[in-house]
Amino acid sequence: MRGKHARPPAGPLGPIRDLHRRSLRTVDLRAQLVGLGALLVAIAVFTAGALTIDRAPGPAPGPADSVDAAARPASAPPVADQPAGAVSSAARLRNPDLETTATPTRRPVAPSPRPTAPREPELKIADGLQARYVVSGSWDTGFVAGVVVFNPTAQELAWRVEISHARSAEVQVVTHWNADITRSGSFVVFAGGPLPPGGIQTFGFEALKKPAGPVRPTGCTVNGTPCEIPE
Known part of the structure; x- marks a missing residue:
């Protein structure tokens, strides 16, 4: 009986058949070796590429x-x-040439008040001349009087003093000094000048009268301004 794995009987083609089998085994072994070598090469290439990527230097920070x-x-x-x-x-x-100044934000600024120069005190200058009527002596039939004229203004002024008495007093100027005179009954005008700024002019006169006691003038002006007549 032939076994399960019994060889076929050798014949004239037996040697050729054996040679063919050995050739097939050799080819299969070479193919396996080539495949294994290709697999190893592929693994080596992949590993080297991964290492290269991991070790590749990145861009250096500036x-x-x-x-x-x-x-x-x-x-x-x-x-x-x-x-x-x-x-x-x-x-x-x-780039060092770049401008580093930021655009400032403008804010409204309240205007500061301007300092005002101190005002100088105003000098009050009189509008005209001033005069004072004075009786220096009196008796039963006559008297002596005088007038002081003062110029408080800043310019030279001619002066005119008008004096009047009551008609009943019957005052009559008989003499005068330091002034020009114009008579018209009991009304008398004395004039002079010009009087410089701050200047003083004094004139006087002597007159007759009817009353026995003192006689007071009813009017006295200097350039239209009332004179000072003491009591």
């Missing part, structure tokens, strides 16, 4: 970026929040 990152605190606002016209520190390091 001095401006490193300084900017180190100088900027964690709570620093982003560049977009910076005011218009401001330049970041990194941009200034990259």
Whole structure:
């Protein structure tokens, strides 16, 4: 009986058949070796590529970026929040010619009041001359009187003093000095000048009268201004 794995009987083609089988085994072994070598090469290439990618140096940080990152605190606002016209520190390091002055915000300023110069006290200058009527002596039939004229203004002025008495007193000027005189009954005009600023002019006269007691003039003016007549 032939076994399950019994060889076929050798014949004239037996040697050729054996050679063919050995050739097939050799080809299969070579194919397996070639495949294994290709697999090893592929694994080596993949591993080397991964290492190359991991070890590839990235872009070196520039001095401006490193300084900017180190100088900027964690709570620093982003560049977009910076005011218009401001330049970041990194941009200034990259280009020193950049202007770093931010556009100022103009605020309305209230105008300050101008100092006023102190006013000088106003000098009150009289509008005209001043005069004072004085009786220097009196008796039953006559009297002697005088007038003092003062010029408080800033210019020279001619003066005119008008004196009048009651008709009943029958006053009659008989003599006078330091003035020109014009008579018209009991009305007498004395004139002179010009009187310089601050100047004083005194004139007088002697007159007869009818009353036994003192006689007071009813009117006295200097250039239209009433004279001072003491009681």
